[in-house]
Amino acid sequence: MFRLPCQPRNGWQQLATEFGFHFHTMYGEPYWDESAYYQFTLKQIEQDLEDPTAELHQMCLHVLDKVVSSEALMRRFCIPEPHWDLIRDSYLARDLSLYARLDLVYDGSGPAKLLENNADTPTSLYETGFWQWLWLQQQVDNGTLPRQSDQFNSLQEKLVNRFKDIAAHYHIDQMHFACCKDTDEDRGTVQYLQDCAATAGLTTDFVYIEDIGLSDNGLFTDLRDAPITDCFKLYPWEFMLREPFAEALSGAQVHWLEPSYKAILSNKALLPLLWREFKGHPNLLPAYFDNDTPDEREASAWIKKPVFSREGANISLIENGKESVLSDGPYGEEGFVLQGYQRLPRFEDNFTLIGSWLIGDEPAGISIREDSSQITQDLSRYLPHIIV
C-alpha cells in the first residue's frame, strides 16, 4: 500500500460538471483529490480487505440476530420501545438491504481493524462507484497509469444487480428516493442511486424527506399525493424513529431501504456486542459500553463515542484515566461506547481511513479518505486507488 503522486486529468472539473458531480469542492476545500492515489496489491485487497469485510458483515448479522430477540439489548441500543416490533418484523421478514460501508483502519500489512459500520446512511457512494472508476479508465487510456491497473470497485455493477433483486423480491417496478433539503452531496448520492435503479428497470420518483406526507388512511405520500410504498431514504433510522411520523411507520407498510433493522447495525452499541461475541478477533478493536469496566490490558487508550453520532462528532480520548474532548457536537444523550484507540496510518502528512463497501451481503469495493487530523474526519478528502 503506497501513496503516489499523480498528474490530475486536464479539465477534470469541467468533466465533473458534465457528469453532475457538483460536490468535488466543499466549503472552499477540495474534497475530490486526484493529485495522488493509493496503490494496493491484489493480495492486500483480497486477503486483508475483501475477505474480512465479508466476515465482519456476517459477524454483525450474528449480533443483529441476538439483539432483535432481546428486550434488554433493544433497550441498550436505545431503540424506542414502540418500534421494537417494527424492527424485529423487518428482520424476520428478511427485508433486503442495499448497502453499507465498513470503516477500516489498515496500513498495508496486518489485519484491518473495524472502526465502525455505516450500515444505514453511508455516503461517498457516487465518487466511489462511478467517479474513481472513470478516473482509472481515463488515466489508463491516456497512459498515466499502467495498462494492467485495476481497482477494487464493482459498486455500480452490483448496485444495478441489487436493484434488480429488490424489484423482483417485492414485485415492484417503481420506487421513491428521498433525502433532506439543502444538501448537494446527499441529493447527488440519491440521484446516483436513482440512475442505478433506472438502469435496473425501475421507475424512480424523488421526494424530500421534509415533504413526505401522511394520508387520511395512514400511508406516506409524496408531493403529488402518490403513495410511497417502496422507498430509499438517505436519512438515519435513529432520527426517523423519534420524529412525529414515527408512529405511522408500522401502519404505512413501506419497504424501506435501508430496512429498519439497520437501526441496530448502524448503532455504535454494535461494537461492544461484537467484542463480547468475538473477543480477540483480529479485525476487531476491543470495545465496551461506557458503564462497563474495560479490560485495561487490551488498549493503552480509549476512544469514547456516542451511541448515535455522525461525522466524528462528540468524541473524546481517554488516556491514563484522563478524558480529553476531541470534537464537539450535538450527540451523546443516549450514552457512549468505548473503543480501543487505534491510530490511523500516516502517509506523508495525511491520516488515511478505508471505507469498505457491501452491496447486499457482498464486498464490492473501497473508498479512501484522508484527513490532516488523526481522529475527526471533518474535512476529509477523497482519493482514488488502484490495484497493480
Add this chain to the structure above:
Amino acid sequence: MTQQKRSKHINLSQMRKAFALKPLAVGVAGVLLSACTQRQDAQIYTNLDDCKDDYPDAPQRCEAAYQRAVDEAQRTAPRFGTESDCEYEFGDNRCQYVQTNSGSFFMPFMAGYMVSQLMSPNRYYSQPLYTSTSPYSSFRSRWVTADGYVFDGNIRKRNYRVRPDTLKTKPTVTRTMSRGGFGSSVRAKSSWGSSRSGWGG
C-alpha cells in the same frame, strides 16, 4: 486466473448530467403521476398560436402559459461552458449565449412548452421543453424537459397521457393530512454547524 475487480462497463452517456438536479416548480413527472389517479392530459405547443387555436376563448391564458415557460427556461435550462458542448447535445445553431450577473454560459433554445389544465387556476401548469438535432444525443427528435425527462415518441407527438400503473397495485390515497413529520432532527442538530452538509456517515 485473476478476475477484474472493478465494474466491467458503465454506460457513460447515461451518466452525463448536463441537466441541473434542481426540481422544476412543477415537475412533468407530476403531471404523469397524479394522472394515475385522475387522468390528466398535457399538450405540447411549439408556438403561441397553436395554443390560441386550441383555446380561442382564453388567449391571455395561452400567453401566460408561454411566458411562464420562458421564465422557467431562463431559470432551469441546462447550461454549458462552451457552445460546442451545448451543440453536441442539442445540435448546430440550437444554443444561445447568455450573460448574467453570476456569469455567462450557453443554453439551448426552448423548442416548445407543455401545458396542462390550462383553464384550472389551481392545477394549471406550463413548462419549457427542448429537443435535439444532434446525432450524438439521446434526445434527438425527442421532447425533453429541463430536468432531463425524455418523453417517448418523437417530436411530432404533441399529446400525452399516463401509462397505466405498475405491476403491483398501489394503494389509493384520497388526501394527505399533514406533511413535515420527518426531517425535524436535521434542523435540531444542524445548528451545531457541521462542516459537512449531508447526513451520511
